[in-house]
Each structure stands twice: as structure tokens, then as C-alpha cells.
Amino acid sequence: MRPYRGIFWASVVLTVLLAAVAPALPLLIEYTLDNYILKSDSSGLTMxxxxxxxxxxxxTVIRYYHTLATNVLGQNVIRDIRIQVFNHITNLRLKYFDNTPLGKLITRTISDLETISNIFSQGLIQIIGDLLQLVVILGVMLYTDWSLTLIVLIPMPLMVWATYIFKESMKSAFVDVRTWVSNLNTFLQEHISGMAIIQYFARENQEMRKFDNINQKHRDAHIRANWYFSIFFPVLEIILAIATGLLVWYGSKQILANAISPGVVVAFLMYINMIFRPIRELIDKFNTLQMGMVSAERIFEVLDTDAFTPNTGTHTAEHVDGRIDFEHVWFAYNDEKWVLKDVNFSVKPGETLALVGATGAGKSSTINILSRFYEIQKGTIRLDGTDIREYELSHLRNHIATVLQDVFLFADSIFNNITLHNPAITREEVIHAAKKVGAYSFIMRLPGGFDYQVQERGATLSSGQAQLISFIRALVHNPTILILDEATSSIDTETEILIQTAIDNMMQGRTAIVIAHRLSTIQKADKIIVFDKGEIKEIGTHSELLAIDGYYKKLYELQFNSLSI
Known part of the structure; x- marks a missing residue:
């Protein structure tokens, strides 16, 4: 709240004012009844x-500005926290996302934060206000008649005990509610994203039953929370009725004994409601606070996650040649289940390196650790002779562009999907890159051309068209190192032939690393590395590896024979 001190202190002042004026109306009614109504003074009554x-x-005016100020404060704070959470998430390692459901993060960033906003708009300051009002009213009551006040407070221990039981029960219920909200979001996100698979395999009914089970658990958690409310508030009403009955009984005796005036009893009847209303609201606000604290714990769990890629490097060379050296590199995703084992190789500036091997051999892991999406456990990776950990992280990644097999496109225009909202990239550069890749003609046939709005994940484009856009994206960022991770595997033969020349043009003057299952696409590579179970088995050119009569030759002959058939 520190950046919004003015709004905060305004809220505090308005809260104090509301508490200060709370007993004014009963006092006026007491004074009016004793001095004007009982004495039949109509002019005084009008006044x-x-x-x-x-x-x-x-x-009413004070309450309006109080409500406005607390809500403005809450929404400003939540906006700042949401930005902080999103910024934190975008800087976490990919390993964190490998182990964390997307729906869980969505719940943290949206639903849980909305719950926290209630702490400010309906919780914390309101609780302070209710407590102040309670203190002020009790003070006035004790000053007016201490014996009558004590009679009214006789049922209070029962209320304290009921409140404690209710508080403990509600905390458990709120934890369950937030947990099942998160589970619902996770289930929905995963199944909507994978709807094609569900329908391909006719799993609609089975998945519906799973959803129904989660939805019932979510409903049961809410019902349990509401059940506590349904028990607690009638108990409060009974306690209020007891206090009212005691007041009427004792107050009437005092009036008959001429110890107090009727106005005092009427005022105390109003005070009772004004005491119990803040207590009821305190319980309600306390529940808001409880739910907010549960959500806060879940958000702080994300914010306290320190799964960052260390960005302690300061090296920012003005020019990067693109020499890559792997020196005794060992890497594992979990513990010491090594994915790469003592990997050694070098790539000269401007060379093209091809990585081949069976699925899970370590090819994609090699390019992931080069960009420091994951950290190696042993060894050193150098770029132009400098350990990549000494580079400033964004500077390192700005020199590397990767085209993946699974292209991700945002629900945005083609132009913004290419530039990623980088203002330094002009439309002319995008058009030039599109022509170079061979995608210009198909883009201009779309409604709006480069302003065509792509649907989520590029659903309205073919896989080949989406892949072409990813090539343009890589080209306009002008990288020193170009990585193609099976980038032509989802493209038909005709489209592959169309862009192969463009790929060759993209590689000119750049260090390139190519992962491909189609060995026909890597025959021109300056160096080919054959991986098997995380180890380098063979290194050489296409002709050199065929001459060895080893793993590569067997793989090549297998593909050649399958194509001939």
C-alpha cells in the first residue's frame, strides 16, 4: 500500500469519522424522547x-467516500501485485512450468488475487472501522449507565465461544474451496486445450464424469462453508434476543424505580443492534480476511519460488561471432538421471551443425541448455570463448533465435506475432523477411494481410502456414545463432521445398544448429553429431559418417529404404 499512502490515510480518517458519529443518532433520539416528546414540545421535536x-x-456522504477510497486502494494494490506475479512467472525457469499445472497459475494470478482485493475493499479497513465503532459505542454505553451495559453484555462470553468455533471451521472450509477452484481451473484449461484428442478418441462421457466429480467436490466445499454460516448467524440472533430481553426486563425495572429515563432504554435498544451489527459484520469481514489470507499464502508460494535462471552475468559484447563450445557438459532434468553425458563439440562462426538421433537421445536438451532455459550440472558452455553464464541473460538470448516444431501463435495479428510487439522492427523489415521466406503471397491472400487476426494457437492457419510465420519471426530478429528444432517436420513436401532455399539464405553468415529426423534436410551441414542416450557416438560430415558404416549410415539407409518403398 506504500505507493498509495494518500488513499490509505484518507480511508483511515473516514473510518475514524464513521466510528465517531455512530452513537450520535441514538443520543439524539434519547435526548429528543426525554426532552421534547415526553414534554409535548413540537417545535423542539421539529428541530x-x-x-x-x-x-x-x-x-451517507462519509460512507460513500469511505467505500470509494477503500475500493480504489484495493484495486490499485491488486493491479500492482498482479503485475508483480506475472513478471515473476515470466522469469521462472522452464523446469518450473514442467512441474506446475497451467490452471494452477491462472487461478493464482486471477481468482486468488481477486479474493485478496476484498481484504482492502471489504476486509482490513472495514474490520478496523467496526472495532472502533464497537469501542466507541461501548464507551458511550458505560458512560451513560454502567449497570445497564453489564446486563446487556451477559451473553457476550457465549458469542466469543461461538465465534471461535466458527472461525476455526471456516478456515478449513476456505482452504478446501480455494483448492477445488484451482482443480476446476486446471481441469478446464487442460481439457479445453486438448479437446481435439478427447473427441478423436470419443472420451466425452468419461471426461464429463471426471469433471462432474471435481465439480461435486467444489460444490460440497462451498456447501460446507455455507452450512457454518447457516448455523452461526441464527446463534447470533438468539444471543441478540437474549441481550434485548435482559435489557427490557432490567431497564423497565429501572424506569419504574425512576433510576433512568425511558430515552436511555430506547437508546440502549439501538446500541444493542449497533454492537451486534459490527460483531456480525466483523465475523463476515473476518471470513473475507480468512479467505484472502488463504489466497495470499497461495500467491506468496508463487512469489517465493526462486526457480530463476541466475542472471548474475554482466557480459554484453557489442558483436557476437557465434562460436559455440561444449566442454565436458553433463545435464539432468531431475537429480542425476543424466540426459547429456560428457558432451564435447565445437561449432565455428557461420557453420551449420546438425544433431541427429533417436527420440530422447538429448538433441533438444542440447539447444535448451545453450539458451539457458535449463542449467547444466557439470562442464562449461562457451559463446565466443566466454562462459554463457557470464553473459547478461537477455543479451545472450537476443543473439539466439529458435524455430520449434510446435509453433505457438498468440491471438493477435500476424504482424504482432512476428515482431512480438518489438517497436524496433519495422513493417518493411517484416515484408522483406516474408518475401525471403516465401510466405508473402499466402499472407496477402488473408483478410487484412499482415493485420489478419490469428486465433488462439493459430487455429485458423495450417501447420505449414504457422511454421512459415515462425521462420519470419526468427529472421526479423536478426540472430547470430539460428536453431531449427525439427522445424520442417510438420510441413508437407511441397512447402518444404519452397522454404528450403529460404532456410539456406537465413543460415548464411549465421551459426546454425539443426535438429531433423529427415536426414535429407541436413546433408549440406558442415558437421553432423549423432546422439544416443545422451552421449555423442559419431561426429563428421554426411559423407564422412556414411563412410564410417556406423549408426548414422544405418539410420540413413533405413530412411532411404522406407522412402523407396
Missing amino acids: MLIAMMALLIGQ
Whole structure:
């Protein structure tokens, strides 16, 4: 709240004002009843009615600005926290996302934060206000008649005990509610994203039953929370009725004994409601606070996650040649289940390196650790002779562009999907890159051309068209190192032939690393590395590896024979 001190202190002042004026109306009614109504003074009664109207209008104005200030404060704070959470998430390692359901993060960033906003708009300051009002009213009551006040407070221990039981029960219920909200979001996100698979395999009914089970658990958690409310608030009403009965009984005796005036009893009847209303609201606000604290714990769990790629490097060379050296590199995703084992190789500036091998051999892991999406456990990776950990992280990644097999496109225009909202990239550069890749003609046939709005994940484009856009994206960022991770595997033969020349043009003057299952696409590579179970088995050119009569030759002959058939 520190950046919003002004709004915060305004809220505090308005809260104090509301508490200060709370007993004013009962005092006016007490004074009016004893001095004007019982004495049949109509002119004085009119004057007091005007004073009461003015008081009510004043309270309404104060309450309006109080509500406005607390909500503005809450929404500003939540906006800042949401930005902080999103910024934190975008800087986490990919390993964190490998182990964390997407729906869980969505719940943290949206649903849980909305719950926290209630702490400010309906919780913390409101609780302070209710407590102040309670103290002020009890003070006035004790000052007016301490014996009558003590009679009214006789049922209070029962209320304290009921409140404690309710508080403990509600905390458990709220944890369950937030947990099942998160489970619902996770289930929905995964199944909507994978709807094609569900329908391909006719799993609609089975998945519906799973969803129904989660939905029932979510419903049961809410019902349990509401059940506690349904028990607690009638108990409060009974306690209020007991206090009212005691007041009427003892107050009537005092009036008959001429110990107090009727106005005092009427005022105390109003005080009872004004005491119990803040207590009821305190319980309600406390539940808001409880739910907010549960959500806060879940958000702080994300914010306290330190799964960052260390960005302690400061090296920012003005020019990068693109020499890559792997020196005794060992890497594992979990513990010491090594994915790469003592990997050694070098790539000269401008060379093209091809990585081949069976699925899971370690090819994609090699390019992931080069960009420091994952950290190696042993060894050193150098770029232009400098350990990549000494580079400033964004500077390192700005020199590397990767085209993946699974292209991700945002629900945005083609132009923005290519530039990623980088203002330094002009439309002319995008058009030039599109022509170079061979995608210009198909883009211009779309409604709006480069302003065509792509649907989520590029659903309205073919896989080949989406892949072409990813090539343009890589080209306009002008990388020193170009990585193609099976980038032509989802493209038909005709489209592959169309862009192969463009790929060759893209590689000119750049260090390139190519992962491909189609060995026909890597025959021109300056160096081919054959991986098997995380180890380098063979290194050489296409002709050199065929001459060895080893793993590569067997793989090549297998593909050649399958194509001949």
C-alpha cells in the first residue's frame, strides 16, 4: 500500500469519522424522547428531526467516500501485485512450468488475487472501522449507565465461544474451496486445450464424469462453508434476543424505580443492534480476511519460488561471432538421471551443425541448455570463448533465435506475432523477411494481410502456414545463432521445398544448429553429431559418417529404404 499512502490515510480518517458519529443518532433520539416528546414540545421535536436528517446525510456522504477510497486502494494494490506475479512467472525457469499445472497459475494470478482485493475493499479497513465503532459505542454505553451495559453484555462470553468455533471451521472450509477452484481451473484449461484428442478418441462421457466429480467436490466445499454460516448467524440472533430481553426486563425495572429515563432504554435498544451489527459484520469481514489470507499464502508460494535462471552475468559484447563450445557438459532434468553425458563439440562462426538421433537421445536438451532455459550440472558452455553464464541473460538470448516444431501463435495479428510487439522492427523489415521466406503471397491472400487476426494457437492457419510465420519471426530478429528444432517436420513436401532455399539464405553468415529426423534436410551441414542416450557416438560430415558404416549410415539407409518403398 506504500505507493498509495494518500488513499490509505484518507480511508483511515473516514473510518475514524464513521466510528465517531455512530452513537450520535441514538443520543439524539434519547435526548429528543426525554426532552421534547415526553414534554409535548413540537417545535423542539421539529428541530431535532432536522438535526437527525442532517446527521444521516452526513453519514451517507462519509460512507460513500469511505467505500470509494477503500475500493480504489484495493484495486490499485491488486493491479500492482498482479503485475508483480506475472513478471515473476515470466522469469521462472522452464523446469518450473514442467512441474506446475497451467490452471494452477491462472487461478493464482486471477481468482486468488481477486479474493485478496476484498481484504482492502471489504476486509482490513472495514474490520478496523467496526472495532472502533464497537469501542466507541461501548464507551458511550458505560458512560451513560454502567449497570445497564453489564446486563446487556451477559451473553457476550457465549458469542466469543461461538465465534471461535466458527472461525476455526471456516478456515478449513476456505482452504478446501480455494483448492477445488484451482482443480476446476486446471481441469478446464487442460481439457479445453486438448479437446481435439478427447473427441478423436470419443472420451466425452468419461471426461464429463471426471469433471462432474471435481465439480461435486467444489460444490460440497462451498456447501460446507455455507452450512457454518447457516448455523452461526441464527446463534447470533438468539444471543441478540437474549441481550434485548435482559435489557427490557432490567431497564423497565429501572424506569419504574425512576433510576433512568425511558430515552436511555430506547437508546440502549439501538446500541444493542449497533454492537451486534459490527460483531456480525466483523465475523463476515473476518471470513473475507480468512479467505484472502488463504489466497495470499497461495500467491506468496508463487512469489517465493526462486526457480530463476541466475542472471548474475554482466557480459554484453557489442558483436557476437557465434562460436559455440561444449566442454565436458553433463545435464539432468531431475537429480542425476543424466540426459547429456560428457558432451564435447565445437561449432565455428557461420557453420551449420546438425544433431541427429533417436527420440530422447538429448538433441533438444542440447539447444535448451545453450539458451539457458535449463542449467547444466557439470562442464562449461562457451559463446565466443566466454562462459554463457557470464553473459547478461537477455543479451545472450537476443543473439539466439529458435524455430520449434510446435509453433505457438498468440491471438493477435500476424504482424504482432512476428515482431512480438518489438517497436524496433519495422513493417518493411517484416515484408522483406516474408518475401525471403516465401510466405508473402499466402499472407496477402488473408483478410487484412499482415493485420489478419490469428486465433488462439493459430487455429485458423495450417501447420505449414504457422511454421512459415515462425521462420519470419526468427529472421526479423536478426540472430547470430539460428536453431531449427525439427522445424520442417510438420510441413508437407511441397512447402518444404519452397522454404528450403529460404532456410539456406537465413543460415548464411549465421551459426546454425539443426535438429531433423529427415536426414535429407541436413546433408549440406558442415558437421553432423549423432546422439544416443545422451552421449555423442559419431561426429563428421554426411559423407564422412556414411563412410564410417556406423549408426548414422544405418539410420540413413533405413530412411532411404522406407522412402523407396
